[in-house]
Amino acid sequence: MAAASAGFICNVNVPKPVVIKLFSLNHVIKRRLSTSVTRCQSQPQVKKRSCPQMVGVVGLEVHAQINSTSKLFSGSQVSFSSPPNSRVSYFDASLPGTLPVLNRRCVEAAVMTGLALNCTINMKSLFDRKHYFYADMPAGYQITQQRLPIAVSGLLIYSHLGGPKRNQVISKSIRIKQIQLEQDSGKSLHDEHQSQTLIDLNRAGVGLMELVMEPDMSCGEEAAAAVRELQLILQALGTCQGNMSEGQLRVDANVSVHRPGEPLGVRTEVKNINSIRHLARAIDHEIQRQMELLEQGGVVQNETRAFDQKTGLTIPMRDKEGLQDYRFMPEPNLPPLLLYVSGRVPAGLDPSQVVLVDRVKALLPELPGVRRERLVEEYGILPEHSYTLVNEDGLADYFETVVKATKAEPRKVIGWVVKELLSNLNQQNLKVNQSLVAARALAELLDLLETGHVSSTAAKVVFQELWKNPEKGAEKIIQEQNLGLMSDAATLQIICQKVVESHPEEVKAIQNGNHKVLNKLMGQVQKETKGRADPVQVRAILQELTSS
Ligand SMILES: Nc1ncnc2c1ncn2[C@@H]1O[C@H](COP(=O)(O)OP(=O)(O)OP(=O)(O)O)[C@@H](O)[C@H]1O
Numbered sequence: 302m303a304a305a306s307a308g309f310i311c312n313v314n315v316p317k318p319v320v321i322k323l324f325s326l327n328h329v330i331k332r333r334l335s336t337s338v339t340r341c342q343s344q345p346q347v348k349k350r351s352c353p354q355m356v357g358v359v360g361l362e363v364h365a366q367i368n369s370t371s372k373l374f375s376g377s378q379v380s381f382s383s384p385p386n387s388r389v390s391y392f393d394a395s396l397p398g399t400l401p402v403l404n405r406r407c408v409e410a411a412v413m414t415g416l417a418l419n420c421t422i423n424m425k426s427l428f429d430r431k432h433y434f435y436a437d438m439p440a441g442y443q444i445t446q447q448r449l450p451i452a453v454s455g456l457l458i459y460s461h462l463g464g465p466k467r468n469q470v471i472s473k474s475i476r477i478k479q480i481q482l483e484q485d486s487g488k489s490l491h492d493e494h495q496s497q498t499l500i501d502l503n504r505a506g507v508g509l510m511e512l513v514m515e516p517d518m519s520c521g522e523e524a525a526a527a528v529r530e531l532q533l534i535l536q537a538l539g540t541c542q543g544n545m546s547e548g549q550l551r552v553d554a555n556v557s558v559h560r561p562g563e564p565l566g567v568r569t570e571v572k573n574i575n576s577i578r579h580l581a582r583a584i585d586h587e588i589q590r591q592m593e594l595l596e597q598g599g600v601v602q603n604e605t606r607a608f609d610q611k612t613g614l615t616i617p618m619r620d621k622e623g624l625q626d627y628r629f630m631p632e633p634n635l636p637p638l639l640l641y642v643s644g645r646v647p648a649g650l651d652p653s654q655v656v657l658v659d660r661v662k663a664l665l666p667e668l669p670g671v672r673r674e675r676l677v678e679e680y681g682i683l684p685e686h687s688y689t690l691v692n693e694d695g696l697a698d699y700f701e702t703v704v705k706a707t708k709a710e711p712r713k714v715i716g717w718v719v720k721e722l723l724s725n726l727n728q729q730n731l732k733v734n735q736s737l738v739a740a741r742a743l744a745e746l747l748d749l750l751e752t753g754h755v756s757s758t759a760a761k762v763v764f765q766e767l768w769k770n771p772e773k774g775a776e777k778i779i780q781e782q783n784l785g786l787m788s789d790a791a792t793l794q795i796i797c798q799k800v801v802e803s804h805p806e807e808v809k810a811i812q813n814g815n816h817k818v819l820n821k822l823m824g825q826v827q828k829e830t831k832g833r834a835d836p837v838q839v840r841a842i843l844q845e846l847t848s849s
Pocket residue numbers: 358359360361362513514515516517553555556557565566567568570
């Protein structure tokens with residue numbers, strides 16, 4: 302009841318509400334993206350030998366909410382957390398006599414996304430009505446672009462880590478069939494106590510880009526890597542914020558199985574998956590399910606399914622569609638959408654009122670793939686490290702800030718970023734922008750290491766202290782805890798002497814030519830000095846003491 306009085310439209314004609322906890326959609330699910338992609342389990346997991354040659358086929362439809370302050374065809378504000386039905390214009394509520402007015406920002410976003418994904422931009426595209434009868438779509442249809450979408454024939458290039466050690470970057474690509482502009486629907490919320498469905502139209506009419514991909518993937522891991530790459534691209538472009546837990550990026554996974562060389566199998570569609578991890582799990586489960594079903598003589602139904610996060614299973618949705626007739630028809634209230642290039646705007650048209658494709662192209666930022674290549678080239682780091690840097694939100698920026706502020710070599714910096722920093726962040730489930738050690742503080746510590754004020758072992762201790770007391774700074778911690786480099790020759794001589802005397806076997810081995818054993822003695826000295834001893838001096842002293 303509270304919800305109804307809070308501004309929901311109460312819809313009494315909806316039968317059998319599906320029970321969803323009210324407001325659960327508003328909960329922000331903490332996203333923690335692993336930098337190593339989940340193992341591809343679909344193919345190798347098919348242990349049953351009776352149909353070994355079956356493979357999974359996956360095609361995604363991605364709905365990306367356009368990052369715009371207002372909706373696609375109305376001036377209402379786009380807002381995730383406003384009170385229900387407080388961002389609804391007459392047009393959004395489909396009141397008779399209201400007309401759509403196309404939002405230029407949404408068109409520019411779709412053009413930019415199309416260009417970034419290597420699409421052909423259609424200089425003329427059309428809007429159509431697609432009919433559904435859902436309570437959260439008051440017009441009874443969605444305005445979309447079925448006949449002639451704004452962008453077609455693109456390519457999404459992505460990579461994931463593979464190989465036995467999962468450190469090889471494997472590049473792949475997926476054909477993008479089309480990108481179409483369309484309206485989002487409202488939200489239906491089912492109040493289990495009142496047995497009623499409540500409608501919130503705040504989202505109704507928000508601009509979406511639907512990206513339809515060809516069925517070029519074969520397992521959950523590939524789909525997860527592709528969607529993560531798409532998310533990074535959209536975020537770099539600023540055309541979609543890509544927050545999946547807020548529904549800004551929603552994925553429908555179409556899944557089938559077949560034997561290579563044979564026609565594609567019947568697909569099922571797992572709808573509205575809102576996390577990359579769940580996407581991979583849902584697809585792998587669905588491939589497995591279909592294979593087992595066929596193996597037992599069953600047939601795959603062309604149906605819509607939902608993923609149950611708790612059980613890890615996909616289940617048929619109640620509204621089994623079968624072949625749904627959307628009764629597509631041209632949208633009579635919108636003229637064709639025409640795009641132009643500079644210098645070719647017809648007389649009489651105000652250039653500031655049209656979208657110029659070349660202008661949009663000139664605004665394309667550095668895309669993730671290009672950034673990875675640049676990081677490898679500019680800083681001499683490994684490709685897999687560039688992959689980690691770019692795929693973890695904010696990590697590449699952090700790394701570049703440290704590199705610019707320290708004298709240490711980028712190759713040294715990368716070790717600290719992917720080992721010390723990332724493991725601390727992961728342990729506490731923090732994002733890079735929540736790091737307790739700021740990029741500049743790490744740069745300062747690395748400078749102290751570089752200039753011989755602290756050994757690398759002690760620097761790691763300083764880093765952990767810095768994490769606990771970020772306000773102190775590395776220098777103060779080194780002073781307070783006496784972690785500075787121990788380089789007093791006389792003291793080191795005494796410690797080395799002691800270590801040599803207590804390790805006669807090792808000394809003998811070194812004297813017999815096994816020089817690697819010297820490292821063990823060095824380790825002992827570092828143990829004695831809590832990692833503070835100057836390794837160069839220690840090595841020299843030990844070499845002298847063990848030489849026969
Ligand atoms: N046999 C198949 N196996 C897996 N995926 C498939 C197969 N055939 C088609 N697909 C994928 O299904 C998706 C079809 O999307 P499209 O938007 O064209 O149609 P739709 O799903 O019927 O429409 P809607 O937008 O209403 O969901 C594409 O991503 C395509 O790659």
